[in-house]
Structures are given as structure tokens and as C-alpha cells.
Amino acid sequence: MNKIHEVPHKINLRNILYFEAGIGLSGNIILLLFQVLKFIRGQRLRLTDPPISLLALIHLLMMLVMSLVASDIFMPGKRWSVSTCKFVMFLYRSFRSLSLCATSLLSILQAITLSSRSSCLAKFKCKSPHHMLGCLLFLSIFYSSFSSPLKAYITVTPNLTSPGFTYLTQSCCLAPMRYYVWQTFYTLLALRDVIFVALLTISSAYMVTFLYRHKKQSQFLHSTNRSPISSPEHRATRTILCLMSFFVVMYTSDSVITYFRYSSSDLILYFVVILVGHSYATVSPFLVLSTEKHVIHILKCYGRTVDI
Template structure:
């Protein structure tokens, strides 16, 4: 293996291991806190789902691309390759959807109780699971096309008709149906990203108004009404900003890859960017959401007896 291959294998392997550990810790934290009887916040349901879907993306994307960099390009047959690629697409779409749901839910949560959102605010926690379930079913059905478009590396098709993605191959986008499917996916992503940006802007506006009120009242810290909510909102804004940044860069690479045969460096850059958000998101939440740190401390006190 050449020096570049060694560096890439270390980067991809480290990225996957760190991301898997972070998301596994976050998912297990919510799981244990729930089963020991600790009352979780409604938003923690979304955090747990996001950690699970990010973990699925890391396992289906990070591990195969790391093995491909190591030179193991024939370790999956046609069925295995198709399933791995399918779970990549599904988990990527769900990560986008759940991040959008997270930002929207928080925007509703911090909205003034006297506003037009008062009734929606009261009912919002009840719609978290149904909404995420609908997103899950939608992405599972939307990406069925993967079973037609993706083949194993040992596919009998003409190699000139295939895009080589390292461990899988996909047919070139030459048909009208392929262009329509790409347009549907692009529209879906644009809608979710647009909703995230809108919700983030709304939250920033609310925080700015609250800050001005505090200054007017000569209060140096956030009021008791919004202090925890403000910190949670800031963590979600940071999370959404991270997602939009990595998503925008990766979408640019994917656009080139979808309509022409991708070069190896383009595939590697896209692969790296596609798992950056799943890798960093649990650490962004843990470091910026004080409630998650309290969960960790509470779980530690349960396990370690006082002397």
C-alpha cells in the first residue's frame, strides 16, 4: 500500500471508530436512563433516534470504505453490496430528516406560549414518534431503487456502464427515470435543509429578543424560564450548523458523481464528508447540552457506590 493509502486508511478507520463509540455511548445512555426509571425530555427521543441512525450510517459507510481503501474490494457479493448501499442511502436520509425534526421541535418548544404555536407546542411531544416513523417508512420505500441500480464488484455487466464506488458499482444515470429520481431526492433534501435553516433562523430571532429583554431589565444571566431551553437551543443550532456545512460540501461532490464517472479522489472526499456529521454530532450534543452531562453523572452515581 502506498503512503497515501496508509494515511487514508488511518483517517477513515479513526473516523469510523470515534463515530461508532460516540453514537453508541449516546444511544446506550438514553437506553439505560430510560430503563432505570429516569424521566427523559421529549427531545431526548429525537436525540436517541439520531444517534441510532448515525450509527447505522457509520457502520454501512465507514467500515466498507475503510476496507476498500485497504485494498479489499471484493469482500461483498451482489446481495451484500446492495444491502450495504441501501442502508447507506436510508440512514443518510433519516439522519437528514431527524436533524430537521430536531430543529423544528426545538423551535416550537421555545416559542412563546401566548403565540399561535401554543396549541402545537402542547401537542408536539405526542407527534415525535409518529413523525419519525413516517420518515423511516418513506426513506425505506424511496430507496428501493438501490436494488436495481447497485451491483457487486463482480457484476457481469459491462464495466463501462458502471460507476465504481470502491466496494460497490452503480449504473450510470442515463435514463429519464434516473434523472427524475435524482430530482426527487434533491427536492427532498432541499425541503429538509430549507426547514432546518428556517427553524434555526426563528430560534436565533427568539434568543436575540430574549437577550435584549434581559439587557433592558439589567439581568446579566438568562432568566429561569429559558436558561435550560436557551442552552439546549444553542446546542441544536450548533448541531444544525455542523450538519448543513458538511451536507452542503458532500452534496457538491455527489452531484458530480451522479452524472459522470467519479474519480477515486472524488469518491474518497465524498466518503469522508458523508460520515463527518455522524462522527462529530454526539460530541457536539454531549459538550453543549448540560442535561446530557447530568444524565452521565446520574448514571455514574447509580453504578458507583458511595464510600
Template sequence: DSTTSKEMATRVIFLSQTIIGIFGNFSILYHYLFFPHSEFRLSFRHFILKHLMIANSLVILSTGVPQTLRALGLKYFFSDVGCSLLFYVQRLGRGMSIVTTCFLSVFQTIMISPMNSKWKDLKVKVPEYIGCSIPFCWSLDILVNFIVSAYTFIKLSSKNITKKDLGYCSTLGHDKILNSLYIALFVFPEVLFSGLIILSSSWMIFILYRHKQQVQHIHRTNVSSTSSPESRAIQSILVLVTTFVSFNTFTSIFYACIAVLYNPSWWLMNTTTLIALCFPTVSPFVLMSHDSTISRLCFLRVRNRKFP
């Protein structure tokens, strides 16, 4: 009975995460791509967020959907080609999620820096730099993941290799070349971008604290400085970045454990998937709750239908 209860709980959790995550990310993506924005002036920040939602959607579709199907009792429904393609999309989505979150944090830090700071010259140029960097990172990540996936597929096609059972398919077990490629092409950039996220977020907090100290003596206005759209946008990014760093740190630790162990337990596999899906699932609702522009974009059509 306890085993059955755990299996049922796992099914409900994965199914809920997948449905909620797809709904949240696709809602924002839909209104970014197809909804007329004549009433709102979308900033460059929303351009970065659009790419973040795309990366989140790739993670949910390639991680949440297979794990949900496995939890529902379906096993080994992917061939070697399907497995290689699945892990390709997983790595691509996870990598671009880290990159776009880093760009978002760095961009906002530069934009809120004082005009007399050393960042003032970058305020005008940073949208152009990041606007070119994001497509370049997509192209580079696609190429790098293709190389790793091609190597994995070639090794899987050969005989006398050890495979790691994931429930919905089997992947390549311990391989020195693959481990070296993974560390060089994924782990090192992930640590680098995560460090930049922490540094830029810390500097953003310092700027906000210093600004708050400077305006404490102003009491004549009835509107708090933290109620401005800019302040709300900064708060939303800080909450988003904090959520990302927390979940990403735990996800990286659990992924490392899976990579080291020859036969990881189902508990470890399920926990890793659960944590890996937390940020892609939660981030759209964090943005909706803190960003008034996104909230209005997502709910304007419903409101207009009720009150034409």
C-alpha cells in the same frame, strides 16, 4: 513514498472516524435504551435525538466500515447483493439523519416560541405529531430505498451494463431511470428538509435574540438567562444544526460530482466519504458538550463506580 504516505494517512483518518463515530453514537444509544433514567426526566427532544443516533450509526457502519477496509487494502469484498444492501443502508441512514435533524429543529423552534404567538396551540400537539411522523418516515424511507435497491440489483444482474468502480464493490453506472428516481425520491426531499432546517433555525435565532433584548434591563439576578437548561439545550441544537447544514451541503455537492462523473478519482471518493462521515462522527460529542443531561447519562455509571 508520497503515495504510500497518502494511503497511510487515508487509512488512519477513516479508521479514526469510524471508531470515534461508533463509540460516540453507541454510547448515547446505549444509555438511552438500557441505562435506568430514574434520576433524569428525559424530554421528547431526547426521543428525537435517539432516532438521530440510530441514523448516524447506520451511516457510519455502511460508509465508514467499507471505506476503512478498502483503505486497508481489501477490495471487492462485496457481491452485487452485498453492494445493493450496503447502499440501501447508506441511503436509509442519510435520509433519516436529515429527517430527524429537521424534526429536532422544528420541534425546538415551536417549543421556545412565546405563548402569545401563533405556535402556542402546537406546543401541546407537536410531540404527538412528530412522535407519529418519525416511525412513518422510517417506514416510507425503508420502502422507497427497497424499490431503488431492487431496481439497481435487477439492472446489475443483466448483461451489457456499465458499472462504476468504488473499490470495495461495483455499482450501477449512469442510468436515466435510476437518476430520475434518485432526484425525485432523494434529492428533492433532501433539499426540502434542508430548507426547513435553515428556516426553523433562523427563526429560533430570532426568538433568542428578541428574548435577549427583552431581558437586558434585568441586572438583579446573578444567573444569566443563557445558563438555564433550556438555553443550553437550544444552544446545543443550534450548534448541531449548523454543523449538519455545513457538512450536508458539501456532502451533497460531492455526491453530485460523483454521480455526474463516469470514473470519479480516488481523491474525490475519499474526500466525499470523509465529509459524509463528519456529521455522524461529530454530532454525539457536540451533544455531550452542550447537553448536561446527555453528559450525565453517559458518564454517571463511570462516576458511580469510582465513588459508590
């Protein structure tokens, strides 16, 4: 397999990725600080607040690791050692795994929030938001355990062209695997992803159904009384549904592009994989912040100050 070829526009590609990382870092830092301030001020935490805070932290760290990976692809310099390759690639995959786990849990918890008292999900409403972090930790360990054997095959890129190697960056690559090992490994990874995406889809479908029934009920009653579901919950649910939809689209696109990337060393394809794979981490904090009244109020006051 040929090594990654340099192109005249590699500096521009690198700068675009750094720009994406800058936006993602800024958004997730703001979201994380906002959640920390809510905790410090003693505001009542919602069931979905801990996963949102953890998701912001995960995406923050993911962007930092992505910058390291992008620098080794688009700014080849001193080669990394084997231990550095294993550590960086482990972090790269781990944070992506954590992102999927936290997103799935967030969707499930919002579905629990909307569930009626007679629903089988209602018993989870009385749980403290902090108890859900244990669930997330368990899911993350379970999810990451599937890809942990991959570390054994991560090595430094050979100086000479070698068949069967899959190049990850300029410094790191995957050593050749036996066919049955490759088939078993990627079958388990695909099955793992299908399970978590299915949980996300089912909980999202439940929320869509709930909102649809609520809208029909409101139209039937023709009443001016307060809605059984408050406006903040409406906004939060719609935002989480937007997050889930965006995540599924980006995750599917990333999986398809990554599949073709493994059979190619085209630098443009590497660039697209990284750009698409981190779009969700870049956009998600701004979608969440758009539903927070305090943030909207601060922005409105700032806008009025600027106008004056």
C-alpha cells in the same frame, strides 16, 4: 469508465476513516447510554430526547455500515454478491436519509419547545415525546421511498471496463440509466432534500429570532430576576443551532463533492466523500453531551480525581 485505481497511501486513507468511525462509534454509544440511563432513572423526558436518542442510534449504525463500505473500497478482497451490494448500499443510503429526517425533526421540536403559549406551535407541547417517534417513522418512510428505485440499478462491478457504469465500491456499481430516468430520479432527490433542509432552516431561524428577542428584552428590563427561559434551555438551543449549522455545511459540502465523484474514479475523492459525509455523525454526539449537566459534573469529578 476506469475502475478505482490503487494508490500507495490507500492503507493510510483506510486507517483515517477507521479512526473517524472509532470516534463516532464511541461518542454515539456514550450518548445513547446516557439517554437510556435517563429513562431507567425515571427522569422527565424532554420533547427532544427521543429524536436525540434515535439520532445517536442511527449514527451508530451508520458508522458500522460506513466501515463496511470503506473496507470494500480500500481493502479489495473477495467480491460481494449482487444481493450483498444491494443490501449494504440500501443500508448506507437509508441511514443517511434517517439522519437528515431526525435532524430536521430535532430542530422543529426545539423550536416548539421555545414557542410561547400564544403561538400556533404551543399545542404540540402537550404531546408525549414518544408520539414524535411516529412522526419520524412517517418522515423516514416518505424520505426513503424516493431513493428506493435506485436498488434496481445496483449491481456488481463488471470485470471488464464498461462505459456508463458508476462505481460505488470495488464490488458495487450503478448500471447505466436512460437520460430521462436519470434526470427525473435526481430531480426528485434534490427536491426531497430541499424540502427537509428548508424545514430545518426555518425552524433554526425561528430559534435564532427567539433568542435575539429574548436578549433584547433582558437588556431592556435590566432586571436580576430569573430569565423567562431557563439556562438549560438556552444551552440546549445554542447546541442544536450549532448542530444545524454544522449539518448544513457538511451536507452541502458532501452534495457538491458527491456530484464530482460520480464523474471520477479517483480514490482520494472517494476518501473525501466518506470523510466529509460522516463528519456530522462523528461530531454531533459530543456537541449534545456538552450541554448535559450530569455529564459535565461527572467529567469534573473525574478530573479532580486524576489531579489527586
